Amino acid sequence: MNQKQNQQKSQPLQPINEIQQEVGRNSGQNIGQLNNGQALNFQNVQNIIFQQSGSSSSQIPPFQSKKELPPLLPYLANRREQELQLSEVFLKFLKQDPPCHLVCIIHGDESQCHYNFLERMRKFSLPQWLELEPHQPIIPTYHLEWPSRLKNLNELQNQLSKNLADSVLGNSLHSCEKINDFFSSYPNPIILHTHLLTEDLQNQGFEVLNKLLEFCHHLHKEIISQQLIIYIFIKYKVKRKSLKKTLWFKLIFSFGCDFFRQYRCQQINKKARQYLQNLSNLDMNHLQPLSVIVLPELVGINKGEVENWVRSKNTKQFVGEAMIEPLIQKVGEMFESWEEQKSSDTIPMHDLAEKLVELLKSLTTVQDESA
Structure with a gap:
């Protein structure tokens, strides 16, 4: 080996540009150069990139002992019916000239993970359609806080306008004109979402839904530089309050109060479902050009x-082809156990997602141990 080759081989790695490092995903590690056991230019940095003299830079890949579970993967099970109906309306919505806003009402009980459905639409479905x-x-989203304590519905439009300004611009005193200017910089539709509970319908009455649609129509006149997708989530209360151990007469009284509250919630839920069914069949020409x-x-x-979800592209990419059949078998056992305990052949999304997370993590752990 000649002298030139020896010099190249022994030449140390030189830090370049922004120093970067990923060792076991720990940040803020101490690094430096060593010369005969002595540290030179010792410093604390977040990351490090090394470059061999005369070669191009390359980042050291992070070390992972296990695959990281995509947060939304367990929530992609089903919801195909909702997704297909929304896709048809959405494609028409995109072609509207002049542009207008789309209002989408989504309802279900409190165990169906409404917010995760919103995230599914935002991060998976809408980017596909667009x-x-x-x-x-990623498509921006803004939460429109619902004024649950508002009693005078004539003040609803003004209150929602303030809440929207606060969410978008951080100041409730800003006008819709400033919101419109702010939205004009976005190239794609923007999502607004608001959430109503059974208690809101019970306390404020069903007229509040009509007032909410009127506010959406008002936004069509005020926000003209950008198309909005307005999600209205209606969440039904179904869970009963657990009764703590107490004296028998207090227990009976508590049970009676709880039963009465539960009955009232069920009646409100029933009326809400009927209202929304009527709304879906209603001619809403008075809201045009708003799409509802x-x-x-x-x-x-x-x-x-759930078996269809296991066979889907997203799940297969995470667990690998070889784990599809074992996962389907585990899903069968999961449903068999659930039916024995709950006497139901369906699992609410909240419970299902928790169980799928456990299954996926257990399977990937087995894979890592056998690798």
Whole structure:
């Protein structure tokens, strides 16, 4: 080996540009150069990139002992009925000229994970329909806080306008004109979402839903530089309050009060479902050019739907082809156990997602141990 080759081989790695490092995903590690056991230029940095003299830079890949579970993967089981109906309306919505807003009403009981459905639409479905590239910005979303304590419905439009300004611009005193200017910089539709509970319908009455649609129509006149997708979530209360151990007469009294509250909630839920069914069949010409759709109710998921999820591209990419059949068998056992305990062949999304997370993590752990 000649002298030139010896010099190249012994030449140390040189830090370049922004120093970067990923060792066991720990940040803020101490690094430096060593010369005969002595540290030179010792410093604390977040990351490090090394480059061999005369070669191009390359980042050291992070070390992972296990695959990280995509947060939304367990929530992609089913919801196909809702997704298909929304896709048809959405494609028409995109072609409208002049542009207008789309109002989507989504309802279901409190165990069906409404917010995760919103995230599914935002991060999976809408980018697909808009044909967005992976590097393009994710669709922005703003929470429109519902004024649950408001009694005078004539003040609803003004209160919602303030809440929207606070959510978008951080100041409730800003006008819709400033919101319109702010939204004009976005290249794609923007999502607004608000959430009503059974208690809100009980306390404020069903007229509040008509007032909410009127506010959406008001936004069509005020927000003209950008198309909005307005999600209205209606969440039904179904869970009964657990009764703590107490004296028998207090227990009977508590049970009676709880039963009465539960009965009232069930009646409100029933009226809400009927109202939304009527709304979906109603001619809403008075709201034009606003588009309004009431999606089918979010309900529990059955075994066949979860098996289809197991065979889907997203799940297969995570667990690998070899684990599809073992996962289907585990899903069968999960539903068999659930039916024995609950006497139901469907599992609410909240419970299902928790169980799928456990299954996926257990399977990937087995894979890692056998690798």
